[in-house]
Every structure is written in structure tokens, then in C-alpha cells.
Amino acid sequence: MAEISVESATAQAIEAIQSPELVSAVLKRGTGTEKITLRPVEIKGQRMVQVSAFDGRKTDVKNYIGEPLVVAVSELLMVPYRSVFVATLNEEVHIQVSKKGKPLVTRKRKQAAALPQLDHNRTIQRPLPEGTPDLFLQRIGLMTADGRIKADRQRKFQQINEFIRVACETAEFTALPNGPMLIVDFGCGNAYLTFGLHHYLNERLNIPCELIGVDRNADSVERDRAKAAELESDSIHFEVASIGDFIPPRQLDVVVALHACDTATDEALAQALRHESRFIFSSPCCHHHLQVQLAAVKPRGGHASLMRDGIIRERLGDLITDELRAMILRIAGYKVDIIEFTSLEHTARNLLIRARRVKREDVSDLVADYQALKRDFGVTPYLETISPPWVQALLS
Numbered sequence: 001m002a003e004i005s006v007e008s009a010t011a012q013a014i015e016a017i018q019s020p021e022l023v024s025a026v027l028k029r030g031t032g033t034e035k036i037t038l039r040p041v042e043i044k045g046q047r048m049v050q051v052s053a054f055d056g057r058k059t060d061v062k063n064y065i066g067e068p069l070v071v072a073v074s075e076l077l078m079v080p081y082r083s084v085f086v087a088t089l090n091e092e093v094h095i096q097v098s099k100k101g102k103p104l105v106t107r108k109r110k111q112a113a114a115l116p117q118l119d120h121n122r123t124i125q126r127p128l129p130e131g132t133p134d135l136f137l138q139r140i141g142l143m144t145a146d147g148r149i150k151a152d153r154q155r156k157f158q159q160i161n162e163f164i165r166v167a168c169e170t171a172e173f174t175a176l177p178n179g180p181m182l183i184v185d186f187g188c189g190n191a192y193l194t195f196g197l198h199h200y201l202n203e204r205l206n207i208p209c210e211l212i213g214v215d216r217n218a219d220s221v222e223r224d225r226a227k228a229a230e231l232e233s234d235s236i237h238f239e240v241a242s243i244g245d246f247i248p249p250r251q252l253d254v255v256v257a258l259h260a261c262d263t264a265t266d267e268a269l270a271q272a273l274r275h276e277s278r279f280i281f282s283s284p285c286c287h288h289h290l291q292v293q294l295a296a297v298k299p300r301g302g303h304a305s306l307m308r309d310g311i312i313r314e315r316l317g318d319l320i321t322d323e324l325r326a327m328i329l330r331i332a333g334y335k336v337d338i339i340e341f342t343s344l345e346h347t348a349r350n351l352l353i354r355a356r357r358v359k360r361e362d363v364s365d366l367v368a369d370y371q372a373l374k375r376d377f378g379v380t381p382y383l384e385t386i387s388p389p390w391v392q393a394l395l396s
């Protein structure tokens with residue numbers, strides 16, 4: 001094992017990754033789960049290197065060849081890294097960086113050469129995979145009789161799978177409920193994603209669940225009912241109603257609100273709070289309510305400069321809206337994370353507020369942070385004004 005300079009270790013790593021004999025490489029940075037993997041792939045007869053960067057939430061995949069590969073790898077290695085492991089046909093290079101920032105390099109000859117797998121599209125494990133005929137996917141017009149996804153329906157297919165994955169990886173989501181799990185999709189529109197979740201839980205995981213879609217658009221609900229009839233399911237229902245007026249038939253398990261516009265998202269979150277829903281999946285869009293307040297009030301101190309340019313003010317308004325929503329949920333006893341979600345066709349905004357009801361702990365620090373954020377920007381989120389009284393009491 002040799003201790004050398006960071007520059008020299010980095011150069012060794014780049015050289016090994018560039019080698020035509022590369023089998024695989026793994027680069028780890030930071031203290032968390034951030035991980036970058038590299039492997040050779042063959043695309044249209046050309047050998048390239050596929051770089052998959054996982055930032056703890058999502059994986060970004062890009063393919064490189066020649067000089068752009070060197071540039072990309074050099075940029076990746078510019079951020080201080082913890083370790084790099086490169087396997088080539090005949091050698092393994094391992095660079096481990098100590099807590100003091102000193103790299104230790106180990107090079108080991110391999111006994112037997114391992115050939116890399118060059119298949120470009122390794123099968124992505126999807127909850128509802130392509131290639132397996134699925135009556136549900138066929139009936140909603142995404143899949144052909146022999147199990148192929150139609151070219152123009154690929155996006156919707158991915159969105160359905162992504163939504164199922166995001167929901168089912170939530171802790172305890174797939175634990176069996178006492179009775180049928182009740183999912184309410186507020187501002188459901190065509191409800192494809194919740195149709196998919198309902199199907200996956202019932203048919204694939206054998207978790208009985210009931211879906212109610214709520215939308216004020218009667219035509220849309222009519223179409224949804226026709227689709228539910230085609231699916232021959234007696235556990236899918238739709239109601240024409242304004243979100244705030246809907247009265248659930250029993251305890252809510254899951255509230256879904258995907259791109260329910262502006263304050264419709266708040267109406268859905270308030271319903272979740274009112275009925276103590278066990279889980280919430282909400283992907284907000286069009287944040288007009290807070291934007292109006294931000295435009296009218298000059299924020300305190302250094303924040304004032306954030307209001308100068310319209311685009312900055314608008315994006316900041318979106319972020320403050322969603323952070324205040326998340327804070328309200330946390331104060332009300334939810335464990336919340338905000339993740340990136342496959343963007344839907346309605347909007348470029350692609351955040352998803354994912355929340356799970358847990359035991360409420362002391363929230364005094366959270367409340368202080370919440371009030372400070374409101375005070376600094378001179379805003380009051382709509383969700384606060386329509387939250388049930390017990391939540392409003394906590395927030396004050």
C-alpha cells in the first residue's frame with residue numbers, strides 16, 4: 001500500500017478508468033450514500049463508458065466516449081472523494097482516502113481475467129415490468145397483447161412504475177392494514193398513477209385496497225368511471241367534488257395529490273391532516289398563493305435581494321411554499337421527505353412531498369423555525385389557514 005498525493009492518486013484512477021480493459025469502477029464521495037458507478041457498454045457497435053451517479057435519491061445515467069469521458073471523470077474526481085475502486089481485466093486499483101485527506105493506493109494483479117458485460121440496457125427491475133403481459137396495463141391501453149409497451153405510452157408506463165416504487169419504498173407502506181387500505185386521490189384527473197398503485201397492491205402484493213378518486217371536473221370523472229368499469233374492479237370509485245368538501249367513508253390510509261393546482265394541494269394536505277391519513281404523496285404545482293404575498297411584502301434583511309429578479313422570486317416562492325407545507329406536516333407528526341419525482345406532462349415542477357404519520361415528539365424547535373421562515377419573508381401559507389384547529393394550535 002502506497003501513500004501518495006491526491007493528484008497522483010486521481011491520475012492513476014483516471015488512467016485505469018480510461019483503459020480499454022475497464023470492467024467496472026465505483027467512486028464514493030461524502031459521508032452518505034452518494035455513489036458513482038462506471039462500466040463499459042456497447043451502444044450501436046461502439047464501446048462507451050456508462051456513468052451512473054446516485055445522489056442518495058435518484059440515479060443519473062450518462063454514456064461517454066473518448067475525451068468527454070476523461071473530462072467527466074476528472075470533474076467527478078475534483079469533488080473530494082472517499083474511495084475509488086477500479087477493476088480492469090487484469091488488475092484491481094483501490095484508492096482509499098484517510099480522514100486527513102491522504103490517499104492510500106493498492107494495486108492487485110488478478111488471477112483470472114473477468115470479462116465485462118457490455119449490454120447497454122440491463123433490465124431495470126420495475127414493479128410492473130415490460131415483457132410480462134398484464135391485463136391492467138393492456139386495458140388502460142399501454143401494453144400490447146404480447147406484453148410490449150407501445151412506443152407512445154412509454155412515458156406514462158415509466159411514471160406509473162416510478163409512482164409505485166416511490167410509494168412502496170416508504171417504510172411500512174406495504175405492511176398489511178387492518179382492513180382494505182383506503183387510498184384517496186384528490187384532483188385525480190385521469191388517475192392513471194393511482195390506478196396503477198391500486199392494481200399493484202391488490203394483484204401483485206395481495207394487499208386489499210380501495211381507491212377513491214375525487215375531482216370537480218364531472219367529464220373527467222365520467223371517463224374515470226368508464227375506465228374502472230372496463231377494469232371490472234369493484235374497489236375503485238370516483239366522486240365529483242371539491243377537495244375540501246369530500247367526506248371519506250372511513251379512516252384514510254393514503255392521500256395522493258399529484259399536480260393538484262395551487263391551493264388544491266393545500267386542500268388535499270388539510271384533508272390528510274383532518275383525517276390523520278397514514279401516508280401522503282403530494283406533487284405540488286402552480287404555487288400562486290404565496291407568490292402574491294411575496295410580491296407584496298419586502299422581506300427582512302439580506303433576503304430582500306432575492307425579490308429583485310422575477311424568476312428568482314418565483315422559484316424561491318415555490319420552494320418556500322413547499323418547505324412551509326413540509327414543516328406543517330412535520331409539526332403535525334409526520335416524517336417527511338421531499339424527493340425528485342419523474343416530471344409529469346403538466347409541469348416542469350417535479351418535487352414530491354412524501355410523508356408518513358409517526359409518533360409526535362417535542363416540536364418546539366420546528367415551530368420556532370417555521371415561525372422564523374414566515375416572519376423573514378412576511379408570508380402565511382394557505383395550508384396553515386385551513387389546517388384543523390389542533391394543527392393551528394401547534395403552529396402558533
Ligand SMILES: C[S@@+](CC[C@H](N)C(=O)[O-])C[C@H]1O[C@@H](n2cnc3c(N)ncnc32)[C@H](O)[C@@H]1O
Binds near residue numbers: 187215257258
Ligand atoms: C393538473 S390536473 C392533475 C391530474 C392528475 N392528478 C395527474 O397528475 O395526472 C389537476 C386536476 O385537479 C382538479 N382540481 C383542481 N382543483 C380542484 C379542487 N379544488 N377540487 C377538486 N378537483 C380539483 C382538476 O379538475 C384537474 O383534474
